[in-house]
């Protein structure tokens with residue numbers, strides 16, 4: 001297959017693909033429609049950044065002078081008995097609905113946030129006592145080193161709290177298989193509704209652009225609790241604010257830049273550090289070209305995690 005047949009946008013403003021509505025111009029964004037196209041791109045494009053729902057990223061307002069591959073058109077999902085097989089670009093809420101329609105329990109937590117299967121496995125996303133690793137059976141991966149497709153089982157995925165093997169950067173998730181449990185549809189629906197209701201009461205909807213929790217929870221504590229007690233809701237930064245009902249969320253109040261967002265995250269981080277001598281780790285990842293100030297802040301914030 002020729003790369004030129006695959007949908008590509010040049011000098012593409014990625015802002016509207018992100019849930020934060022923060023971003024800039026990307027040299028090229030590819031939209032593969034299936035696994036074959038995706039693998040072709042992974043083999044030929046130099047150092048691609050792979051993104052799914054862009055719901056856990058701050059994309060640089062200075063853009064990115066390279067290639068991004070968006071998986072959002074790879075949305076094939078099927079059910080075989082109690083097994084769900086999903087391409088990496090399937091959105092969590094679609095996976096959740098698909099499971100519900102087949103009376104399968106285990107995906108109820110995914111109803112309330114916009115991540116794709118690829119991003120959710122990368123982050124080992126979770127909520128309401130469920131994690132994607134709970135039902136995960138095996139992954140279909142692309143290996144950058146061998147340039148081959150491979151299958152690996154759950155025990156090799158190095159799942160931990162908001163962590164998976166994928167964060168090492170050697171592999172890309174093409175698709176995954178999950179083993180769910182049969183349950184009465186009514187029970188599944190009730191749980192999905194409860195999860196949605198819980199979010200509605202404390203978290204901002206996407207009408208208030210955001211990227212979910214800013215920081216990971218430290219061991220045996222809650223980042224939201226520490227941030228709240230430290231008083232971060234009072235902090236001010238241009239074009240962003242801490243969500244009044246949950247101190248671990250930042251919303252873009254209009255035309256925020258990536259620097260505005262990072263400044264706010266850094267203020268929150270410093271406030272908690274000064275109050276509790278705890279250094280929170282960001283859950284949100286920074287992508288793209290950094291200004292000098294962004295470079296300085298990222299060096300502090302991502303000491304342990306991102307390069």
Ligand SMILES: Cc1cc2nc3c(=O)[nH]c(=O)nc-3n(C[C@H](O)[C@H](O)[C@H](O)COP(=O)(O)OP(=O)(O)OC[C@H]3O[C@@H](n4cnc5c(N)ncnc54)[C@H](O)[C@@H]3O)c2cc1C
Pocket residue numbers: 019049050051052053054055056057071088112113114115116117118119120121122123124125126127166171172173174203204205206210211212213285
């Ligand atoms: C309103 C809101 C609520 C949220 N609530 C929760 C919650 O309750 N629990 C939770 O865990 N998260 C939550 N999030 C955060 C976010 O949705 C998750 O982290 C999600 O897993 C990110 O998925 P994504 O497809 O958007 O990934 P992206 O933001 O596109 O990417 C995130 C990372 O994953 C990598 N990646 C994406 N696809 C692939 C792939 N196919 N192979 C390899 N790497 C890949 C990217 O390179 C990037 O580093 C919330 C976000 C929002 C906006």
